[in-house]
Amino acid sequence: MKKKEILKLAKRDFEKAWVETGKGLKNPHHDEEYPRLHFQPGRTHPLSDTIAQLRQAYLLLGFQETINPVFIEEEHVYRQFGPEAPAVLDRCFYLAGLPRPDIGIGMDKIEQIEEMGVSLNEDKIQGLKEVFRSYKKGDTSGDDLVHDVSIALEIADEIGLRVLERVFPELKELTPISSKTTLRSHMTSGWFITLEALYENSPLPVKLFSIDRCFRREQREDSSHLMTYHSASCVWMDDEVSLDMGMAVSESLLEYFGFKKFKFLPDEKKSKYYIPGTQTEVYGYHPKLKEWVEVATFGLYSPIALAKYGIDQEVMNLGVGAERIAMILGDHEDIREMVYPHTYGKWGLSDREMASMLRLNLYPVTDDGRKLMEALVNTAQEYGDTASPCEFTAFKGEFMGKSLEVKITEPEAGTKLLGPASWNRVYVYDGNIVGVPQPARMERFPTPNNAENILQNLGKEIADDLAIAAVEKGIPTGISYMGGVAAQAAYHIEEMVVSGEEQVNLRATIAKSPSDINLKLDKLAMRYINSRNKVIDIRGPIFCTITAEIKE
Known part of the structure; x- marks a missing residue:
């Protein structure tokens, strides 16, 4: 069923459309069935790599890992930020939930259900009332409501869903009601709660780190701001903790990422949960970027905020934005493109990815077939420049239980056994697929020295800048025109x-497209080539005739 048909059916009857989609499942190819299915190594996300490195760095510095609360009650923000709390809460997401309504079952509802073809009796009506009563009290999960209604009415789930949609519209009309619970906007909000629980129950010093998501209600997301980010934060609680401790920890942490020089500047934001004059921005000089970049902030927690949690120890807090570090290390300019490359990033394929999407379309299945393919290539290499008319036997003997003779022939006079493009090799360069003239016995993947020889020959034979650049900078596929034909x-x-x-007679003439030399290109790569105005230049005369005959 096509997408448009599925969507139309879903608008009319969602449950029926959902059931229909299950009927379209296909059995996998034998090679892709479990347990024959094998996975290739995947690629990691740069942000995940950075988080893993941050985690390792904290562990090497002797910090223990913990997970701080994500759901923060509004009162904690007031306790931590004092008069600054309203401004902070403006940047917080409040959690909301749908109220569970009282759902009555009057005669009008009963008549509507019966009009849908559902027979009712007192037991079914009472069972339906019990389901709604349990749902109101919170004893029944919303996920189970459709199934529970269906059981009470003794009908299939798809009919139960239809009953809820058509007879009880009050479920659709519910409006979320906000709570006093927020999503953590700063890791600090969680640290105070964790430290309160540990105070007097853990030996000093307490050295903890946490790398987790925070959520901030930005006015908009842009190249440097997301509504959710990862804070790589630590705390150090002891009888005495100086600001120098923050400098030492931040320097040691960031040296792990290649930063060599550091400078510390007062942070003008002056958050109220820090002691005045202790909030400090950390700048690191990165050799790769050759510039100073802000990478962290640290400070000493205010005794006022700590006292509200019953803590009279001193606490240093350091916060590093994982996304910030990942952007610096990866030389990214837009945080959206780095974190969500498939959504915001510019779609593209590397030359290596494109080379992996170009393959031989038809390939011999048997060992005899593969040996015959090699024999054809070897014969063509040895006699390809022979003046025509000429004929050479590439194979004679037993083949798949039959006596077979295979020849490469050129009956026309005044030419050669093979055309001049027979040994062109296929390269991928800058999104282009290019056939490049090369010697018949060139290695599949040329060495730098051979590549230099090829460039010299190209300069003498053709004036094609793209072909020259492909040899010098591109990805060789190892595929020759004659190899594809063989x-x-x-x-x-x-x-x-x-x-x-x-018998069979096979003839390759002038190559104009990949299919002419037995190549198949994935649709994704073709779409990329067309969208970027790249080229596929697989041109050239092959003029190869191969005959095969079964002998008695």
């Missing part, structure tokens, strides 16, 4: 033997 010929000769035919 693979296709061996495959068709296998087919000939299996089908019972006696």
Whole structure:
């Protein structure tokens, strides 16, 4: 069922559309069934890599890992920030929930249910009332409501969903009601709660770190601001903690990432949960970027805020934005593109990715077929420049239980056994797919010295800047035009033997597209080439004729 049909059906009857989608499941290919399915190594996300490194750095510095509360009651923000709390709460997300309504079942509801073809009796009506009563009290989960209604009415789940949609619209009309609970906007909000629980129950010093999400209600998301970010934060609680401790920890932490020089500047924000004059911005000089960048903030917690949690120890707090570090290390300019590359990033394929999407379309299945393919290539390499008319036997002997003779021939006079483009090799460079002239016996993947020789030959034979750049900077696929033709010929000769035919004549003329040399390009790569105005230049004369005949 196509997407448009599914959406139309879902508007009319969601449950029926949902059931129908299950009927379209296909059995996987044998090679992709469990347990034959094998996975290739995947790629990590740069932010996850940075978080892993931050975690390791904190552990090496002797900090213990913990997880702070994410749900912060409004009162904690007032206790920590004092008169500054209203401004802070303006940047917080408040949690809200849907109220559970009283759902009555009058005669009008009963009639509507019966009009839908559902037979009712007193037991079913009473059972439905019990379900709604349990739902109101919170004893029944909203996830189970459709199923519980269906059981009470003794109907299928898809009918139960239809009953709720059509007969009880009050469920759709509910409006969220906000609570006094916020999502953590600063890791500090969680630290005070954690430290209160540990105070008097843990030996000093207390050295903890936590790397987790915070949520901030930004006016808008832009290249440097997201509504959710990861704070890599630590606290050090002891009888005496100096500001120098924050400098030492931040310096040691950031040296792990390659920062060599540091400077500490007063932070003008002056948050009220820090002691005046202790809130400090950390700048690091990174050799790769060759500039100073803000990477962290630290300070000493205010005795006023600590006293509200019954704590009379001194506490240093350091906060590092994981996204900030990841952007610096990866030389990213837009935080959205780094964190959400598939949504905000510019779509693209690397040359190596494109090379992996270009493959031989037809390839021999049997060992005999693969040996025949090699024999065809070897014969073509040895005699390709022979003046025509000419004919050479590439294979003679037993093939898949049959006596087979295969020849490469060129009956026309005044040419050669093979056309001049037969040994062109396929490269991928800057999103382009290019065929480049090369010697017949060139390695599949040229060494730097061979690549230099190729460049010299190219300069003498053709004036094609793209081909020269492809050899110098591109990705070699290892595929030659003749290699593709030989693979296709061996495959068709296998087919000939299996089908019972006696002979086959295969002819490759002028290559104009990948299919002419037995290449197949994934649709994704083709879409990329078209969208970027790149080219596929697989041109050139091959003029290769291969004959195969079953001998008695």
